[in-house]
Amino acid sequence: MIDDNLTHIHAAITQAALQAKRNPADIKLVAVSKQVDIEEIRRAIACGQTLFGENYLQEAAGKIPHCQGATSWHFIGHLQSNKVAQAAKLFDVVETVDRLKIAISLDKQAKLLDKNLSIFVQINVGGEKQKSGIPYEDAENLLRQIRQETDLPVLGLMTIPPFSHDPEQSRPYYRALRDLARRLADRQLFHDNTNVELSMGMSGDFPVAIEEGSTIIRVGTALFGARPLKETSQ
């Protein structure tokens, strides 16, 4: 089943990329494995999937050490400051940085661990109170501060748009994130300003996100099936 799902997702990635005159190889698939057990993750690894995303630290700590062959783990949940050490230990990329304080302590932990940790800054594109992330207008300031006060490479921006069953509803938010990333890259605020990553697009809307410039899609349900209903909003 995972095999078929992966095949379908890769076909959809290719189709959306070609539609947008982009190279399908420029789009990375993060398999979101929250609430997915170790056996399923291992099946995905056996099918060639190497990049995974997790939302909850405690859950991830019980799984990551048992998933040989996964080459990169992205943290995509809300990060509390008292959990930063654990996040730095378990993950290669933290996609959800939205405060200077978190960036500074991630940097400190990465140095203690002698580990190459990279980050994304999360933007709350819909201005939703229950979601993490910073408003568009605060992004430049936060990126400048992170650059001044840490050595963490900021790879790009990440977002979760307001929920909708209609993928077209996500398009303006994804377009706005891409435009923001361009402006910030013009000001040289990323680690690699000619190659800024955009983590946007989930099971319900990733083709639209790819058309709007996504370089990383985070897909759970379309790969592993529906999760038990136990979601906290991020």
Ligand SMILES: *Cc1c(COP(=O)(O)O)cnc(C)c1O
């Ligand atoms: C759960 C989650 C996803 C995956 O969502 P699906 O709709 O299952 O693909 C992607 N990004 C974040 C931040 C998530 O929490």
